[in-house]
Amino acid sequence: xxxxxxxxxxxxxxxxxxxxxxxxxxxxxxxxxxxxxxxxxxxxxxxxxxxxxxxxxxxxxxxxxxxxxxxxxxxxxxxxxxxxxxxxxxxxxxxxxxxxxxxxxxxxxxxxxxxxxxxxxxxxxxxxxxxxxxxxxxxxxxxxxxxxxxxxxxxxxxxxxxxxxxxxxxxxxxxxxxxxxxxxx
Numbered sequence: 001x002x003x004x005x006x007x008x009x010x011x012x013x014x015x016x017x018x019x020x021x022x023x024x025x026x027x028x029x030x031x032x033x034x035x036x037x038x039x040x041x042x043x044x045x046x047x048x049x050x051x052x053x054x055x056x057x058x059x060x061x062x063x064x065x066x067x068x069x070x071x072x073x074x075x076x077x078x079x080x081x082x083x084x085x086x087x088x089x090x091x092x093x094x095x096x097x098x099x100x101x102x103x104x105x106x107x108x109x110x111x112x113x114x115x116x117x118x119x120x121x122x123x124x125x126x127x128x129x130x131x132x133x134x135x136x137x138x139x140x141x142x143x144x145x146x147x148x149x150x151x152x153x154x155x156x157x158x159x160x161x162x163x164x165x166x167x168x169x170x171x172x173x174x175x176x177x178x179x180x181x182x183x184x185x
Contacts, residue, residue, distance in 0.1 A: 010180060011051075015059045018047040022063040022073070029075040034087045034139065035131070035150045038075040042161040044095050045102060045120060049169025050176065053103025060099050064092060090134020091150070094127030101126060106169075113166055120162045128154075 004012075022043040029038035048056030067074040068084045075088065084092055105119020128151045136146040 007180075011055060014051055014176070015055050015062070018043075018051055018056065018059040019062045019066070022047065022060065023066060023071075026063065026067075027073055027075060027077040031076060032153060033149045034135065035091065035154070036075045036088075037154065037157060039161075040075065040095065041098075041124070041127075041154075041158050042165055044099050045162060045165035046169050046172075048099050048103035049106050049165055050172050053100060053107050056103050057096060057099040060095055064095075067092075087135050087138050088131070089138070091127060091131030093134075094130035097130065098123035098127040113170075116166060117162055120165070121159070124158055124162070 022040070025039040025043050027038075029036035044056070044060050047059045050056070051059060063073065064084070067079045068081060070080045072079045074083050074092070083089075101123035102120040105123070106116050109115035109119065132143065132146045132150050135141065135150045136143050139146070141149070
């Protein structure tokens with residue numbers, strides 16, 4: 001059996017820390033209808049910014065699985081299959097694609113924050129699309145009504161979350177690179 005390298009262990013620990021951050025901040029929400037305002041979007045962006053596309057997406061999937069098995073880490077301190085497949089389930093699964101798209105933009109356009117912002121906004125749009133379609137399907141709302149309750153109230157907040165994730169994510173990622181590089185003898 002092959003032993004894990006120091007870098008692999010550090011990587012796993014960082015993914016666990018970002019998953020824990022999601023578990024702490026993800027449940028915090030303001031209920032404004034069937035779709036609450038939560039910090040999940042911000043924590044997913046932060047995870048992919050700090051960890052990169054692959055590891056950030058894995059951290060989110062682990063968070064989603066923790067919520068799926070019933071641990072109350074999803075919005076409103078809820079969890080379980082009913083929550084994951086309920087009205088907001090499309091957004092929860094949409095976050096996976098959002099993480100992949102955003103992470104790709106961050107990883108491939110690291111020196112250009114405008115392209116990162118655009119990539120993160122595209123990821124958000126894909127998440128909105130999946131979430132809105134699922135919300136409409138589960139609740140029987142028409143697409144216009146689903147957009148009114150599941151997208152329009154969130155756009156401004158989510159764009160602010162993108163800016164905050166870029167600012168904080170760059171700071172954390174740069175500091176981690178320095179710390180991890182300093183530990184490599």
